[in-house]
Amino acid sequence: MTQIEFARKGKITPEMEYIAHDEGVSPEYIRDGIAQGEIVILTNSKKPPKKLIAVGKGLRTKVNANIGTSEEHAVLEEEIEKAKVALEAGADTIMDLSTGGELAKIRRTIREVFPGPMGTVPIYEAAINAARNKGGIIFMDENEIFDTIEAHAKDGVNFVTVHCGVTLETFTRLKNEGRLMNIVSRGGAMHLVWMLANKKDNPLHTYFDRLLEIAHEYDITLSLGDGFRPGSIKDATDRAQIQELILLGELKERANKAGVQVMIEGPGHIPIEEIELNVRLEKKHCKNAPFYVLGPVVTDIAPGYDHVVAAIGGALAASYGADFLCYVTPSEHLALPTPEDVREGVITTRIAAHIGDLAKGVKGAFDWDYKMSLARLNLDWARQKELAIDKETFVKYREHRKPKLKDVCTMCGKYCSIKLLKEALKDKEQIIENK
Numbered sequence: 001m002t003q004i005e006f007a008r009k010g011k012i013t014p015e016m017e018y019i020a021h022d023e024g025v026s027p028e029y030i031r032d033g034i035a036q037g038e039i040v041i042l043t044n045s046k047k048p049p050k051k052l053i054a055v056g057k058g059l060r061t062k063v064n065a066n067i068g069t070s071e072e073h074a075v076l077e078e079e080i081e082k083a084k085v086a087l088e089a090g091a092d093t094i095m096d097l098s099t100g101g102e103l104a105k106i107r108r109t110i111r112e113v114f115p116g117p118m119g120t121v122p123i124y125e126a127a128i129n130a131a132r133n134k135g136g137i138i139f140m141d142e143n144e145i146f147d148t149i150e151a152h153a154k155d156g157v158n159f160v161t162v163h164c165g166v167t168l169e170t171f172t173r174l175k176n177e178g179r180l181m182n183i184v185s186r187g188g189a190m191h192l193v194w195m196l197a198n199k200k201d202n203p204l205h206t207y208f209d210r211l212l213e214i215a216h217e218y219d220i221t222l223s224l225g226d227g228f229r230p231g232s233i234k235d236a237t238d239r240a241q242i243q244e245l246i247l248l249g250e251l252k253e254r255a256n257k258a259g260v261q262v263m264i265e266g267p268g269h270i271p272i273e274e275i276e277l278n279v280r281l282e283k284k285h286c287k288n289a290p291f292y293v294l295g296p297v298v299t300d301i302a303p304g305y306d307h308v309v310a311a312i313g314g315a316l317a318a319s320y321g322a323d324f325l326c327y328v329t330p331s332e333h334l335a336l337p338t339p340e341d342v343r344e345g346v347i348t349t350r351i352a353a354h355i356g357d358l359a360k361g362v363k364g365a366f367d368w369d370y371k372m373s374l375a376r377l378n379l380d381w382a383r384q385k386e387l388a389i390d391k392e393t394f395v396k397y398r399e400h401r402k403p404k405l406k407d408v409c410t411m412c413g414k415y416c417s418i419k420l421l422k423e424a425l426k427d428k429e430q431i432i433e434n435k
Contacts, residue, residue, distance in 0.1 A: 003040075016041070041261070042055065064119070064326045082337070085340075090346060093117045120157050146207070209258075212254070222255055224251060236270035249289075266293040303334050307327070318356020318360070325349050385398075
């Protein structure tokens with residue numbers, strides 16, 4: 001039986017107990033959320049991760065880090081370093097998006113390095129193998145798609161992005177409306193290249209039950225991908241995007257009934273004023289399924305700073321109810337990320353997730369800020385370092401310009417407002433005592 005099947009029978013599994021303790025909620029809350037399809041535990045019944053993570057309603061907003069090789073740069077050692085950096089920076093999950101080198105070896109190695117849940121996009125490997133072995137993506141066999149998904153599950157992958165909503169009908173709607181950027185999802189484009197050449201619809205949609213059988217056997221989570229996500233704020237919330245979302249909502253219900261856990265992936269590039277609308281649409285049409293968003297990226301003009309742009313969008317999305325933020329690094333739209341890009345992307349996205357948790361009232365979120373304020377009030381720099389989301393940067397700035405007085409910083413020095421007021425209040429108390 002799968003986690004959702006246990007939950008629907010009223011049983012609390014050890015996995016649910018662990019998540020409840022980790023999140024500071026009751027096991028019953030986790031069980032009921034899973035039963036309703038509002039919470040997922042990212043696991044694998046045959047090869048569970050060393051550290052379990054859950055995503056969904058009422059839980060901490062989680063952060064994912066994408067790593068992986070490309071045809072331009074495929075160095076396994078660098079991906080191992082990125083996985084370790086992502087872990088040290090506090091990423092909850094990792095996704096291997098490799099498209100260059102020995103794909104299976106890279107995936108298995110990263111799985112060993114990162115203890116938390118790991119996700120993949122199996123269509124990458126199926127399409128790339130067809131291109132390498134047969135001369136093109138269009139020669140990919142339908143069975144190879146499903147075989148690749150199962151191979152990933154066997155290797156211990158915990159969630160897979162599957163672009164089941166990329167259909168010929170939805171593509172027709174996109175063409176009829178017109179888009180500036182058309183399709184920017186790599187997996188979505190791979191599916192469409194095959195579909196248009198073979199004059200067939202998406203096998204993952206046509207044979208969705210076969211996909212459910214694989215997911216059920218391994219109890220992995222299907223992350224229903226947004227192949228028609230907008231790649232420009234001009235294209236946001238258009239008919240193709242919304243039609244795909246409605247279709248994913250229908251597939252989510254089918255999957256849950258079959259005992260399979262599901263997340264929904266979301267945009268993408270959207271203007272800031274449409275973030276709340278997009279979250280509400282997903283929650284309505286997908287029956288409160290966990291929502292996994294990339295960013296969102298709220299302006300297109302900031303290459304090199306897209307991690308900041310995405311953090312702005314991510315904080316708002318999380319505050320409105322998004323459950324899972326996929327990080328964006330400074331190299332987005334420009335290059336394959338370096339380990340330092342990965343670190344910066346994770347930290348920036350964790351800040352966004354925490355801001356969202358403050359807005360949602362997630363248990364423990366406010367306490368963290370309160371403790372930091374107390375440490376600042378007490379000019380307790382050691383405690384501030386302990387509480388800082390990025391201790392390395394905290395130390396770097398403190399060491400770069402050391403103050404003459406140890407209890408202040410170089411911004412205000414002896415004119416620190418906290419120090420001045422404390423001394424004034426202390427002097428006042430002494431005057432009163434002397435009287």
